[in-house]
Amino acid sequence: MSYRELVFTVPAEIAEPLGDALLEVGALSVTVEDDAAGGYDENPLYGEPGLSPEVQAWDRSSVTALFNPEIDESDAVNFISELLASLKEAGFNLQTPQEKIVEEQDWVRLTQSQFAPIQIGERIWVVPSWHEAPTDPNAICLAVDPGLAFGTGSHPTTHLCLLWLEQNTQLANQSLLDYGCGSGILAIAAAKLGCKPVVGTDIDPQAMVAARSNAEINNTTIRFVLPNENAPELAAETKYDIVMANILANPLQVLAPALVNKMRPGGKIVLSGVLARQAEEVIATYSQWLTLSVWKESEGWVCLHGTLPAQGEKSSANVKTTDTSVPAQKKSPKLILLGLFFLLLIIFGEHLSRNSLLPTLATRVDGSSSAIATSSFSLLQKLDEQLCRALGCVNRSVSDFAAWKIISVTLSPENAREGLKNALNQSVLQVEIQNRLAIPVLFPNLEISLTDAEESEIKTIQFSPQEWLPTAWQESHPDFLRHGAPSGEIFASTLPISLPQNAAGYRVRIFYPEK
Numbered sequence: 001m002s003y004r005e006l007v008f009t010v011p012a013e014i015a016e017p018l019g020d021a022l023l024e025v026g027a028l029s030v031t032v033e034d035d036a037a038g039g040y041d042e043n044p045l046y047g048e049p050g051l052s053p054e055v056q057a058w059d060r061s062s063v064t065a066l067f068n069p070e071i072d073e074s075d076a077v078n079f080i081s082e083l084l085a086s087l088k089e090a091g092f093n094l095q096t097p098q099e100k101i102v103e104e105q106d107w108v109r110l111t112q113s114q115f116a117p118i119q120i121g122e123r124i125w126v127v128p129s130w131h132e133a134p135t136d137p138n139a140i141c142l143a144v145d146p147g148l149a150f151g152t153g154s155h156p157t158t159h160l161c162l163l164w165l166e167q168n169t170q171l172a173n174q175s176l177l178d179y180g181c182g183s184g185i186l187a188i189a190a191a192k193l194g195c196k197p198v199v200g201t202d203i204d205p206q207a208m209v210a211a212r213s214n215a216e217i218n219n220t221t222i223r224f225v226l227p228n229e230n231a232p233e234l235a236a237e238t239k240y241d242i243v244m245a246n247i248l249a250n251p252l253q254v255l256a257p258a259l260v261n262k263m264r265p266g267g268k269i270v271l272s273g274v275l276a277r278q279a280e281e282v283i284a285t286y287s288q289w290l291t292l293s294v295w296k297e298s299e300g301w302v303c304l305h306g307t308l309p310a311q312g313e314k315s316s317a318n319v320k321t322t323d324t325s326v327p328a329q330k331k332s333p334k335l336i337l338l339g340l341f342f343l344l345l346i347i348f349g350e351h352l353s354r355n356s357l358l359p360t361l362a363t364r365v366d367g368s369s370s371a372i373a374t375s376s377f378s379l380l381q382k383l384d385e386q387l388c389r390a391l392g393c394v395n396r397s398v399s400d401f402a403a404w405k406i407i408s409v410t411l412s413p414e415n416a417r418e419g420l421k422n423a424l425n426q427s428v429l430q431v432e433i434q435n436r437l438a439i440p441v442l443f444p445n446l447e448i449s450l451t452d453a454e455e456s457e458i459k460t461i462q463f464s465p466q467e468w469l470p471t472a473w474q475e476s477h478p479d480f481l482r483h484g485a486p487s488g489e490i491f492a493s494t495l496p497i498s499l500p501q502n503a504a505g506y507r508v509r510i511f512y513p514e515k
Contacts, residue, residue: 003068003069003102004066004068004074005099005100006065006080007065008064008065009062010063015058015063016032018087018094019032019063021087022065022087025087026067026072026074027065027066028067029065030063030064030065031063032062033058034058034062066102080099116128118154120159120163120166121162121166123138126142126154128144129143129145140166142185142192144183144184144214156300157246157272157273157274159298160295161246161272162185162186162189163303165186166189171193171242172194172196173194174196174241175195175196175240175241176190176242177199177240177242177244178190178199178200179243179244179245180201180203181200183207184214186246187200187211187224188218190242191222192220197221199222199223199233200223201233202224203227208225234262238262239262240264240267241264241268242269243263243268244269245259245269248274249274249281252271252273253281253282256285256286256289260286260289260308264308265308265310266308266309267307268305268306269286269306272303272304273301274304275300275301275302276297276300276301277509281405282304286306288370288373289308291306361377362437363377363438364438365487365488399441399442399444400441403436404434405436406431406432406433406508406509407434408432409429409430409508410430410431411427411429411430426496427496427497428494428495428496429508430495431446432491433510434489435484439487440485440486442485442512443465444465444510445464445465446468446508446509446510447460447461447462447508447510448497448507449506450506451507452502452505458503466481468493
């Protein structure tokens with residue numbers, strides 16, 4: 001038996017409705033993919049918590065429908081014309097789709113052939129149930145089948161976490177929380193390496209089903225709970241020796257307070273799912289609690305780890321008291337004068353060093369700074385304003401690379417929406433960046449690096465602030481080069497770019513030119 005596959009190329013806004021319509025007219029299955037997948041303008045959609053795309057499709061989407069001729073007579077000569085007519089009545093005016101014949105195969109065997117045992121480090125093996133386990137007596141085998149949840153050991157982020165567990169030899173009786181556990185593979189590995197107790201949590205109920213099943217198959221005792229179950233394992237007072245989270249950079253930053261709150265003093269945290277270019281930003285987010293560092297990197301992904309400082313203890317033995325016979329009424333004026341003197345020193349010191357002090361202490365406006373730090377800096381700014389009114393100030397905007405966040409970047413052909421071929425390879429770079437500091441920051445330059453299919457750099461294009469800032473904004477802020485970008489402001493820019501014929505990928509960064 002063979003199947004008939006039809007592929008429609010459509011704009012994003014009709015991809016999902018078209019898929020529903022195809023299922024209604026008898027399609028066995030429908031798949032929506034990026035029509036530019038594998039090209040330079042491929043546009044990944046990341047469904048991170050709080051950042052789910054409004055439209056679950058791409059600017060140009062390939063909608064693939066599979067039909068069974070034995071059921072729907074889709075092998076008939078006039079099947080496509082009748083299908084297009086039926087879809088037109090439903091409001092879809094479509095071009096003739098591409099078609100392909102898919103021969104019957106042993107789909108289970110074909111799927112299983114794609115998943116062989118994976119060795120991680122020296123001892124850990126991830127072994128699907130249909131394969132034999134390795135004969136090495138020291139091997140730690142994780143029986144995990146591809147299924148409902150992420151985590152089979154093949155992705156670099158999972159690989160890095162498993163490697164971290166294997167290379168940390170002091171895991172015996174260490175409590176561990178696997179946050180965003182997916183299939184439960186990390187929790188299972190931790191349990192087999194001696195961690196106890198082990199707890200896993202995930203927002204996806206299907207992940208809980210898969211994780212509990214995998215834990216049972218592996219003969220491990222692990223408690224898997226949903227965040228909304230009010231389980232004691234996730235209560236505020238419950239702390240862990242090790243907190244491990246293999247998710248994505250944005251939720252890792254959003255969840256930073258919650259993850260750190262689950263660590264005991266002196267405990268360790270392991271974070272993965274972070275691209276190498278995102279590491280600095282994640283490290284900065286956690287810096288108010290602990291110091292993170294890159295443990296290892298693999299295929300462009302990094303694993304970060306750090307230790308929560310132990311709470312300091314104050315000893316009364318170190319406190320010295322001095323007996324004095326000076327009457328209180330005689331020493332009080334001296335103390336008051338001394339206090340006023342130091343206060344004046346602090347005030348004038350702040351005023352004289354304000355152009356270096358304020359940037360150093362400035363908090364972020366994106367919610368990554370603590371409430372205490374934000375309030376303290378706000379008070380400092382108010383004091384600075386009063387001093388400037390009384391004594392005068394010279395404001396100098398700062399150059400701070402860490403202040404900037406690239407919110408989104410898209411590179412697409414100028415006439416992609418019309419579906420025309422672009423002989424000149426003219427494209428448009430759309431970029432949004434934000435000044436996250438609570439003070440103005442000088443505008444940086446933008447740089448786009450174009451790469452070929454082997455990720456070798458073939459062309460670099462740089463834009464000065466005068467080139468990438470929207471013209472309307474420049475006209476309304478004539479002194480923008482001197483005053484810099486206002487705190488928290490987001491800048492959206494559209495830049496035309498001519499691409500080499502062999503361009504297959506791109507990277508965007510911000511930088512300040514050397515003076």
